[in-house]
Amino acid sequence: MNDNFIRPIDVQLVIDGDTIRGMISLGFNVLLGTQTCRLARIDAPPVYGNDPAPGIAARNFLIDQIRGKTMFIECKEFEQGKYRRWIVELWRIDSNRAQTNMNDLMVASGHAVYKNF
Numbered sequence: 001m002n003d004n005f006i007r008p009i010d011v012q013l014v015i016d017g018d019t020i021r022g023m024i025s026l027g028f029n030v031l032l033g034t035q036t037c038r039l040a041r042i043d044a045p046p047v048y049g050n051d052p053a054p055g056i057a058a059r060n061f062l063i064d065q066i067r068g069k070t071m072f073i074e075c076k077e078f079e080q081g082k083y084r085r086w087i088v089e090l091w092r093i094d095s096n097r098a099q100t101n102m103n104d105l106m107v108a109s110g111h112a113v114y115k116n117f
Contacts, residue, residue: 017044017058
């Protein structure tokens, strides 16, 4: 039996390349409400500071990848991390039912790096 919590999310805002906000469905028309989620295992550059261009590019890439797509989060721990964010794997389900892990795609595209927190 899989102990991971896998739920649909309606992504409302991409804050940066590793942080999103969205409504999480608990099923039976019950929504958890707008929650902030941090993509697990990766670190993307910030969208502020002296050189925001890489961070803006990472955010825009993630927006382009998830816009109009069916998205799910996989939460392996039921505690919020630093800054009260849920630590999640973000999954995209394509029209052909293919599943893409967005955390890994951000690294593969060069917009993030793997990092243990």
